Amino acid sequence: MKYDVIIVGAGASGMMAAITAASHHKKVLLLERMDKLGKKILATGNGRCNLSNAYMDENCYRGQRPSFAYPMIEEFGLEDLIQFFESLGMLVTEQNGYYYPASLQATTVVDTLAQKLKHLHVDILTEFEVTKAEKRKSTFYVYGNDKCFQSSNLILATGGCAQPNLGSNGSGYKLAKDFHHKITDTFPSLVGLEAEGKYLKDTSGVRNVSNVSVYANNELIAKEHGEVQFTKYGISGIPIFQISHFAIEALRRKKKVKIYLNLMPQMVTLEETTEVFLKSCNYKTVEEFFQGFLNKKLVYAILLRLKIDPRKPVAQLSRKDLNRILDMIQHFEVEIKGYKGYDMAQVTAGGVSTKEIIQGTLESKLLEGLYVVGELLDVDGTCGGYNLQWAFTSGYIAASQIGRQ
Incomplete structure (x- = not known):
C-alpha cells in the first residue's frame, strides 16, 4: 500500500503531524520504535505535561539560527494549541503562566491524541525500527522489520538523543544523513x-x-x-x-x-x-x-x-x-x-541544520517531500513548555504543508 505520508516517530511532533495530515484526508502511516505512543510526553512536567507557556518570544529558543522557530510558533502558538486540544475534548489549565492538561496528567494528553488518531483511521505500527529510507523518482521507500512501505511524503519526527529509554536514541540523525543533511554538533541540554x-x-x-x-x-x-x-x-x-x-x-x-x-x-x-x-x-x-x-x-x-x-x-x-x-x-x-548525559537531559541541543530546511514549511531544501520536525532539528527551547510547543507547532506546520498538496 502506498501512503500520502509516512511519519517516523510517534512523539508529540509525530502524533500532531499524523492528526493534521489525516484531517486533510491524507492516507497516513505512523511508525514508532517503542511499544507505546508518546512515551516521552508522559515524563514531561513531572508527569503533568507542561504543554506551553504564556511568555513566548524568539529568545526562548536556541540553535545556530535561534530565530528559526519563532515565526512558525506565531503561526501556530499557545492559543492555537489550546483550541486544538479543546477540539479533541481536552481542557487546558494555566498555573503561573505554565499550561497543562486540566487533569494535570500527561496520560490525558497521550490518550487524547491516540483517540483522535484512531478516529481518523491513521495506520500505526509500534515496535517498528526504521533501518533505512530512500527516495526513488517521486516515491519514498521506508524499510524496517523486514517490511517496506511507500509514500509520497516522509516526515522525520524521531526526536534527538535525550532520554533514550523513552525512545529518543539518535536514530533519526542517520536517516537525515542518508538524505545528505548536515547534523550540527549535538549535546545534552536542560540538564x-x-x-x-x-x-x-x-x-x-x-x-x-x-x-x-x-x-x-x-x-x-x-x-x-x-x-x-x-x-x-x-x-x-x-x-x-x-x-x-x-x-x-x-x-x-x-x-x-x-x-x-x-x-x-x-x-x-x-x-x-x-x-x-x-x-x-x-x-x-x-x-x-x-x-x-x-x-x-x-x-x-x-x-x-x-x-x-x-x-x-x-x-x-x-x-x-x-x-x-x-x-x-x-x-x-x-x-x-x-x-x-542524555539519560538525564530533557532535550537535545543541535541536530539537523535549519539552514537546509525551509522556514515556514519545514520541508527539506535538498529533497522535495522530505520534512524534519521537532527535536530532530537544531532547535531547543528553555524549560517551561517551550520544547513541547515547538514539537506540536512543527508537526502541525509540516503536515499542513502536505495537506495543501
Whole structure:
C-alpha cells in the first residue's frame, strides 16, 4: 500500500503531524520504535505535561539560527494549541503562566491524541525500527522489520538523543544523513552541571533561591534566577537547566566555565543588616550567626572554604574575614567540570541544520517531500513548555504543508 505520508516517530511532533495530515484526508502511516505512543510526553512536567507557556518570544529558543522557530510558533502558538486540544475534548489549565492538561496528567494528553488518531483511521505500527529510507523518482521507500512501505511524503519526527529509554536514541540523525543533511554538533541540554569542590558533600540536598551568573573564560555568557539544587555531583534545578545550553557549549569549546551564585539575592541590604545583627547577637559563634541568614549546610561550606573556624565567636571575627564571608554569600563560586548525559537531559541541543530546511514549511531544501520536525532539528527551547510547543507547532506546520498538496 502506498501512503500520502509516512511519519517516523510517534512523539508529540509525530502524533500532531499524523492528526493534521489525516484531517486533510491524507492516507497516513505512523511508525514508532517503542511499544507505546508518546512515551516521552508522559515524563514531561513531572508527569503533568507542561504543554506551553504564556511568555513566548524568539529568545526562548536556541540553535545556530535561534530565530528559526519563532515565526512558525506565531503561526501556530499557545492559543492555537489550546483550541486544538479543546477540539479533541481536552481542557487546558494555566498555573503561573505554565499550561497543562486540566487533569494535570500527561496520560490525558497521550490518550487524547491516540483517540483522535484512531478516529481518523491513521495506520500505526509500534515496535517498528526504521533501518533505512530512500527516495526513488517521486516515491519514498521506508524499510524496517523486514517490511517496506511507500509514500509520497516522509516526515522525520524521531526526536534527538535525550532520554533514550523513552525512545529518543539518535536514530533519526542517520536517516537525515542518508538524505545528505548536515547534523550540527549535538549535546545534552536542560540538564544538571557537574562541579569541582570538596564542599559538595556538605551542601548536597540543599535548595536555595539564587541569582545565577555563568562565565566562560571570565566573560559573562548567561544569567538566570530561581531555586538552585545542590547535589553530590554539582548543581541542578530549573535555573541551572536554563543556562546549561550555554555552559555546556562553552565547555565543549574547551573554555573554563564558572558559575557565581548570589545566595541571598533578595537581601539588598546584606551589609547593613549584618552590622545591626552584630550589635545584638555578638554572643553567637560565626556559624550560629550566619545560620540566621542561610541554610546551615551552606554556612558550614562557606566557612570551610574560607578556612574560618565555625566555632569562633563572631565578636572576634576580623573585618576582613567578615567581608570575605559576605562576598562569598553574594558570589558563591562553582567551578563547572562537566555535565550529566542524555539519560538525564530533557532535550537535545543541535541536530539537523535549519539552514537546509525551509522556514515556514519545514520541508527539506535538498529533497522535495522530505520534512524534519521537532527535536530532530537544531532547535531547543528553555524549560517551561517551550520544547513541547515547538514539537506540536512543527508537526502541525509540516503536515499542513502536505495537506495543501
